[in-house]
Amino acid sequence: MQRTPLVPTSRPRRWLNEWRRPLGFSSMPTAVWTGSLSLGLVVVPVRLYPAVRKKNVRFHELDRAGRRMRHVRVPESEIYLPVPEPETRFSVGPVQERGLPVEHASTPEVTYEEINKGYEVAPGQYVSMTREEVASLAPERSRVIDVQQFVDVSAVDPIYFESRYYVVPDRDSTSPFRILRQALAAADRMAIAWFTLRSRRYLSAIRAYGDVMLLTTMVHADEVAAADFFIPDADAAATDKELKMARLLIDTLSGPFEPERYPDEHRQRLLDAIGAKTPSLAESPTAPSPTRIVDLMAALEASVKAAKAARA
Structure with a gap:
């Protein structure tokens, strides 16, 4: 039996634009996950999109001639030559003259296929596993966000929260999605669910967030460190x-939270310095120390x- 494609192959761009408009998308981002939100017998097709995009300033490693550095996979060695003095450290020469292991000058690079995974069980002692062995233990691929229960929004401490994703209805699920979102908002509840993303199974919390829903991955109970190292003073x-x-x-x-009031000043200083191509940042004046009260x-x-x- 021949299946009819969901997306008309003759007019894919027109179909995509028609899909965007009712959902309010001005430009279509790339979904990191597609599947269904499952609540018993209720199944709602959804997509996940990153809710946070980090804007950290990324640097590459360059030598003093401006050439980008490349790291080579070689076996570790405990035999190192003395590190040269600063004025000669960046000079181009044989590998032995740059403070690297002696063996690395003649040791060929290890190919990716030859590298196994190693878990350190004692200092210097490893349990070796092939990539195939590790892959065989990964969770089964699933396209279902499996809801386990609903809890009050205030019942989960934020210490359990990690990455955040927007949950958006797929093409034909806007009506059931809207009903579920409105019901969650009215009840002030969120769903606790399992889902698999990139070969890892995540515990997650899903709540109403404006016109969409927000899925937040969570750490497990044994990953939250106890604060029992602090002993309060009973007499204080x-x-x-x-x-x-x-x-x-x-x-x-106290007042309303306005996130735009708290920009990343360090990132802006880096960008300003890069834009101006200054060789060094001017020293900031030292703020006077406040009087100790x-x-x-x-x-x-x-x-x-x-x-x-x-x-x-």
């Missing part, structure tokens, strides 16, 4: 007056006054 309980003043400071500094009440009162003055 705050007084009612101190708590009242601290609460006053909190209330004075030992008394807690005095510190709180001073902070409240400063906060009020800043808002005046």
